[in-house]
Amino acid sequence: MEKIIDKTYDFVVVGGGLSGMCASIAAARKGVHTALVHDRPVLGGNASSEIRMHICGANRHGQNPNARETGILEEILLENKRRNPHMVYPIFDMILWEKVRFQENLDLFLNCYANQVEVENDKIRKVTAFQMTSEREYHFYAKLFLDSTGDGSIGEKAGAIYRVGREARSEFGENLAPEEADTATMGNSMMFKARDMEENAPFICPDWANQYTEQDLKNRDHTDATSGYWWNELGGTRYDTIDDAQEINEELLKSLAGLWDHIKNGGDHAADQLELEWVGFLPAKRESRRFVGDYILKQSDIDEKKVFEDAVAYGGWTMDLHTADGLLSADDVPTVWNPVKEWYTVPYRCLYSKNIRNLFLGGRIISCSHVAFSSSRVMGTCAVVGQAVGTAASIAVEKHIDPREVGSYIQLLQRELMKDDCFIPGYCYEDKENFAATAEITASSHEKGCEPRNVMNGYARADQRHTNCWRSKITEGLEPELTLNFNEIKTIHEIRLIFDSNLSKEIxxxxxxxxxxRQDQGSPIELVRDYEIEFLHNGKIRNTLRYKSEGQRLNILCFDEGIKKVDAVRVRILNTYGSKFASVFEVRIY
Structure with a gap:
């Protein structure tokens, strides 16, 4: 059997963490022939069952109201809430896999390590990858590539400009940066999970484990022994997170075993009945290379909540600057949580290489300073950045242009992202092709401040001053209705509805x-569960269709043949997943 296989695509994504996943799905859904190449057996990167890090983002564990990332990430997490209410990680792996595997226009290559890059005229021509399970060598040819590998291994092999370490305070005027530049990075962490055996569960410490006292851990909270610890971290100055990665793995295993020995045998930690259920042999990596684009995001952009003209994504996690060398710096606190005011935007110019003309940047390697990186690196932000890249790739393919040139179509890119339920702070959604934009909108009833017209104000989430939704109480025998009257005949091909999934909570x-x-089991109770769409002409119902939201916030209803001779559309909410109120943020009709 032939072991060298040539593959040609429009867009090749290397790295199947959340950023690469969202990028590849976004591009494929817009008709781009896409491949996702990933070197692990499961997707999700740090969020997968191999590492099990929760997905942090702008909502900061629910502390920042209405800030949770939407778009494809929200779709994935809501699907997981509906089908995996007890948060079993292998089931989450399966949901991630099916999202990619069964997406039209998208081919998935797992266990496939990209180890060679061929460049011609400042463009990547080919990426070569070896699939360990099949012993096949793939040659991937494409017009566009995305490096979402985390370490930037494709960009590095292609000769893309990148940085490692911390910039001097003077370079960008960042007061959180050190006085002098250095090569220190944040480290890698190894996690564990414990279970309650409901009987005494002794732990016999291996002789290779490290030893720790309460004095050693005085700055590291270990009161919760059921899982942890993010501060079990190594790398920075004594270890290089790429060159020394395997040694870091082994040293983290020694520290984890020693920490567990301290919890079990080093005093009263209320852990007599706990035993280790799982240990993450693949550490979570925070930082290595950061690549340079046409703009470098910096601390002042975050402090000032800057809204860029080419904003395509946003962040809001604290500037979470970890102590160099992690656990080896026992006298220092493990991190300093420098506040972020609500959120900030990420400009499109940070999402492609400055010198490799067909290379997009995704995930934690985007163009930013070390200080800005301390916020933008988290997975929620990486995911929305990925969706922005995938959508930009669709424009580049359609118009036969390079990533940099997509900047000339930035309003189109922003509009497409918001149409797909991505949030860009400082921007509202406007679409002249949306029939609902000029419709007369009425409702059977509404709560104060939740008027029917809100579904067309261009904002698909609440903010500090406005609900931005139509909300009505559901009572027995009285189902809330929202009617959009066009006052002229239309043919309806698509309806998009955005429901309330409570963006202030973690999922x-x-x-x-x-x-x-902090979470409710199952789908958010605020979400609409069942609803009907009525198509009217001269006040008479021509057709009624009933739908289930399947636990999703964004519902897209397509009518390939079109529903003809319609002058009004009525949305009737039948029930929710538990709330007594029906809430709709947007209705878009095409």
Whole structure:
């Protein structure tokens, strides 16, 4: 059997963490022939069952109201909430896999390590990858590539400009940066999960484990022994997170075993009945290379909540600057949580290489300073960045242009992202092709401040001053109705509805007890569950279709043949997943 296989695509994504996943799905849904190449057996990167880090983002564990990332990430997490209410990680792996595997226009290559890059005229021509399971060598040819590998291994092999370490305070005027530049990075962490055996569960410490006292851990909270610890971290100055990765793995295993020995045998930690259920042999990596685009995001952009003209994504996690060398710096606190005011935007110019003309940047390697990176690196932000890249790739393919040139179509890119339920702070959604934009909108009833017209104000989430939704109480025998009257005949091909999934709460998988306890099991109760769409002409119902939201916030209803001779559309909410109120943020009709 032939072991060298040539593959040609419009867009090749290397790295199947959340950023690469969202990028590849976004591009494929817009008709781009796409491949996703990933070197692990499961998708999701740090969020997968191999590492089990919860997905942090702008909502900061629910502390920042109405800030949770939407778009494809929200779709994935809501699907997981509906089908995996107990947050079993292998089930989450399966949901991630099916999202990619069964997406039209998207081919998935797992266990496939990209180890060679061929460049011609400042463009990547080919990426070569070896699939360990099949012993096949793939040659991937494409017009466009995305490096979402985390370490930037494709960009590095292609000769893309990148940085490692911390910039001097003077370079960008960042007061959180050190006085002098250095090569220190944040480290890698190894997680664990414990279970309650409901009987005494002794732990016999291996002789290779490290030893720790309460004095050693005085700056590291270990009161919760059920899972942890993010501060079990190594790398920075004594270890290079790429060159020394295997040694870091082994040293982290020694520290984890020693930490567990301290919890079990080093004093009263209320852990007599706990035993280790899982240990993450693949550490979570925070930082290595950061690549340079046409703009470098910096601390002042975050502090000033800057809204860029080419904004395509946003962040809001704290500037979470970890102590160099992690656990080896026992006298220092493990991180300093520098506040972020609500959120900030990420400009499109940070999402492609400055010198490799067909290379997009995704995930934690986007163009930013070390200080800005301390916020933008988290997976929620990486996911929405990925969707922005995938959508930009669709424009580049359609118009036969390079990533940099997509900047000339930035309003189109922003509009497409918001149409797909992505949030860009400072922007509202406007679409002249949307029939609902000029419709007369009425409702059977509404709550104060939740008027029917809100579904067309261009904002698909609440903010500090406005609900931005139509909300009506559901009572027995009285189902809320929203009617859009066009006052002229239309043919309807598509309806998009955005429901309320409570963007102030967490819905991330996690091994952390406190994170899970903050969540409701199953789909958010605010979400509409069942609804009907009525198509009217001269006040008479021509057709009624009933739908289930399947636990999703964004519902897209397509009518390939078109529903003809319609002058009004009525949305009737039948029930929710538990709330007594029906809430709709947007109705878009095409």
């Amino acid at each position: 991330t998988p996690s091994i952390n007890k406190s994170v899970l306890e």
